[in-house]
Amino acid sequence: MKPIVRVENVSKVYQKDHEVPIHALREVSMEIAEGEFVAIMGASGSGKSTLMNVMGCLDRPTQGKVLLDGDPVSTFDDERLARIRNKKIGFVFQTFNLMPRTSAMENVELPLVYSDRADIGGLAEAALKQVGLADRARHYPGELSGGQQQRVAIARALVNDPEIVLADEPTGNLDTRSSYEIMALFQDLHGQGRTLVVVTHEPDIADYATRIVKITDGRIESDLENQNVRRARDELERLDDSVEVMR
Amino acid sequence: MKRGRIIKSAFRSLGRNKLRTFLMMIGVVIGITAVTMVVSVGLGAEKRVMSRVEKFGLKSMMVFAGGGREMGRPSGEQVSTLRTADSEAMLREIPAIAGAAPFNRTPGKTVSYQGESKTATLFGVTSDWAAVWDWGAARGRFITPEDEQRMARVCVIGRTVQQELFGDADPIGEQVRVGNVLFEIVGVLEPKGTSPGGGDMDNRVKIPLSTFMRRVANVDHIAGIKVLLHDGRDMERTAETIRELLRERHALAPGEPDDFRIITPTEVTQFAEKVAGTFNIFLVLVAAVSLIAGGFVIANIMLISVSERRAEIGLRKAIGALGKDIRFQFILESVTVTLTGGIIGIALGFSGAVILRSATQIPVAVSWEGAALGVVFSTLVGLIAGIQPARRAAALQPIEALRG
Numbered sequence: 039m040k041p042i043v044r045v046e047n048v049s050k051v052y053q054k055d056h057e058v059p060i061h062a063l064r065e066v067s068m069e070i071a072e073g074e075f076v077a078i079m080g081a082s083g084s085g086k087s088t089l090m091n092v093m094g095c096l097d098r099p100t101q102g103k104v105l106l107d108g109d110p111v112s113t114f115d116d117e118r119l120a121r122i123r124n125k126k127i128g129f130v131f132q133t134f135n136l137m138p139r140t141s142a143m144e145n146v147e148l149p150l151v152y153s154d155r156a157d158i159g160g161l162a163e164a165a166l167k168q169v170g171l172a173d174r175a176r177h178y179p180g181e182l183s184g185g186q187q188q189r190v191a192i193a194r195a196l197v198n199d200p201e202i203v204l205a206d207e208p209t210g211n212l213d214t215r216s217s218y219e220i221m222a223l224f225q226d227l228h229g230q231g232r233t234l235v236v237v238t239h240e241p242d243i244a245d246y247a248t249r250i251v252k253i254t255d256g257r258i259e260s261d262l263e264n265q266n267v268r269r270a271r272d273e274l275e276r277l278d279d280s281v282e283v284m285r
Numbered sequence: 286m287k288r289g290r291i292i293k294s295a296f297r298s299l300g301r302n303k304l305r306t307f308l309m310m311i312g313v314v315i316g317i318t319a320v321t322m323v324v325s326v327g328l329g330a331e332k333r334v335m336s337r338v339e340k341f342g343l344k345s346m347m348v349f350a351g352g353g354r355e356m357g358r359p360s361g362e363q364v365s366t367l368r369t370a371d372s373e374a375m376l377r378e379i380p381a382i383a384g385a386a387p388f389n390r391t392p393g394k395t396v397s398y399q400g401e402s403k404t405a406t407l408f409g410v411t412s413d414w415a416a417v418w419d420w421g422a423a424r425g426r427f428i429t430p431e432d433e434q435r436m437a438r439v440c441v442i443g444r445t446v447q448q449e450l451f452g453d454a455d456p457i458g459e460q461v462r463v464g465n466v467l468f469e470i471v472g473v474l475e476p477k478g479t480s481p482g483g484g485d486m487d488n489r490v491k492i493p494l495s496t497f498m499r500r501v502a503n504v505d506h507i508a509g510i511k512v513l514l515h516d517g518r519d520m521e522r523t524a525e526t527i528r529e530l531l532r533e534r535h536a537l538a539p540g541e542p543d544d545f546r547i548i549t550p551t552e553v554t555q556f557a558e559k560v561a562g563t564f565n566i567f568l569v570l571v572a573a574v575s576l577i578a579g580g581f582v583i584a585n586i587m588l589i590s591v592s593e594r595r596a597e598i599g600l601r602k603a604i605g606a607l608g609k610d611i612r613f614q615f616i617l618e619s620v621t622v623t624l625t626g627g628i629i630g631i632a633l634g635f636s637g638a639v640i641l642r643s644a645t646q647i648p649v650a651v652s653w654e655g656a657a658l659g660v661v662f663s664t665l666v667g668l669i670a671g672i673q674p675a676r677r678a679a680a681l682q683p684i685e686a687l688r689g
Contacts, residue, residue: 152605
């Protein structure tokens with residue numbers, strides 16, 4: 039499998055004036071190959087979000103090298119990084135980050151606004167269909183449930199057909215059922231060959247990934263194949279059963 | 286392609302925040318409305334002066350009794366040095382002069398006919414008046430040299446006088462009383478309408494100058510002479526010749542100021558330009574003050590909007606917006622708001638000017654200059670007010686901005 043992201047001896051130090059420097063990442067090295075579904079796990083402040091930002095070209099490492107699809111992105115300037123983000127990376131955030139008073143369709147179209155593509159027709163519709171919200175295209179975020187909003191955000195991440203989707207605590211603001219739905223959607227996307235990275239502090243969520251990387255104090259504590267991948271669809275069915283029983 | 290999509294995105298953003306957009310716009314609307322109205326009134330005044338000059342004639346000049354440098358009617362003391370003999374001497378001795386029409390006048394004379402009375406301006410004129418002013422009788426006849434010789438009690442009346450005293454009846458041959466003297470109406474003047482100064486040029490009664498001087502006012506001087514030249518190009522030279530002639534005839538020693546005033550169309554034009562210049566300074570001030578205020582409002586709201594929209598800007602940058610894309614969007618939003626406000630302001634200003642004209646007689650000119658000025662000013666305000674907020678937005682780091 040070809041590597042999509044390669045992180046080599048990456049350190050990230052945040053230094054504010056006259057304050058003690060914070061070592062968010064300490065010489066981290068890892069590689070994510072095409073088609074992998076990786077969970078990056080860690081407590082708050084462990085450096086997992088920093089790692090995701092560095093992989094996602096939102097931030098540059100203080101030291102070390104980041105290669106994305108073979109490009110040494112850690113040396114690129116802001117403009118080149120922006121183009122890489124637009125073309126190769128899909129982001130999903132904990133708080134969805136949808137634009138208010140803007141239809142689901144227009145939210146999904148947003149990355150296409152900044153794309154170099156000449157023809158963007160039909161892409162947003164297709165992405166919404168992929169997340170099962172084709173019939174909600176004209177709805178505003180306020181008219182959608184949290185789970186639906188996050189699915190719109192995932193459609194937005196997919197619309198430019200990125201090399202990799204990076205999700206930062208995608209279920210952090212969702213109830214149990216919506217969380218399972220989102221993880222089921224991720225598993226479907228993984229099944230279709232998408233490369234996914236989910237950052238989470240919940241072990242329960244990490245269990246749906248095929249590989250789990252644990253981060254503590256800016257270092258990789260463990261990086262293991264998940265021997266026992268749970269299926270989110272099973273959990274959803276179980277939830278439905280218990281609802282039946284309660285009735 | 287990408288530009289087009291960003292433009293669409295900016296318009297949508299403005300549409301989503303209608304209240305914010307409205308608040309940003311209102312200052313510019315007021316400013317441009319003010320500018321457009323002032324321009325319309327200013328141009329109207331200038332046009333009025335120019336049309337007055339054209340009506341007066343570019344081959345004519347006026348000689349008024351009384352000195353002074355500024356424009357306008359001689360005020361204050363009665364100057365009795367200008368005589369009909371001066372007019373005759375000018376015509377006789379200066380070959381460039383084609384005609385000279387001396388006159389005297391009294392405003393606010395009571396004119397009555399069969400118990401009806403009204404006030405009008407009484408003019409004493411010679412038979413040459415009609416040719417020099419190109420203003421003769423529409424009906425009946427004008428004053429003749431015989432009328433002058435006989436000091437005849439005949440008059441030619443303006444249309445306003447005719448309508449108010451006679452209605453539809455034929456006034457010719459009727460007797461009117463002007464002051465204490467009875468006059469026979471021999472003609473009705475061609476209508477001239479409202480003078481550029483706002484006066485009714487048809488509310489006049491014209492009698493022979495000799496009759497005016499001997500029988501009505503009992504004076505031996507005149508108020509002025511209108512001089513018609515053969516050729517308008519001789520204007521300045523002829524004015525100087527007239528001046529020399531009159532100074533000599535009035536026995537004015539060197540250093541003594543003129544006791545008359547010569548006003549040429551050039552002078553009138555220059556005066557109009559001077560007034561317009563003053564007006565333009567005023568205009569620039571009004572424009573500057575209102576637009577600076579409007580600009581500050583916009584810059585302020587834009588800055589607030591940048592911090593309010595940090596998450597949006599962060600998101601846009603995270604998904605690939607370049608700094609310049611963000612800058613372009615914010616400046617575009619700002620210019621769109623001001624330009625729209627400007628266009629609304631132009632429409633309001635022109636409407637206001639037209640209403641002003643119909644309500645007050647103030648002359649206004651609805652012109653493309655006013656509209657162009659409005660468009661240019663409002664665009665500039667948008668650009669200037671948008672630059673700093675747009676820069677700030679463009680400089681935001683995506684992760685910082687996403688954190689909110």
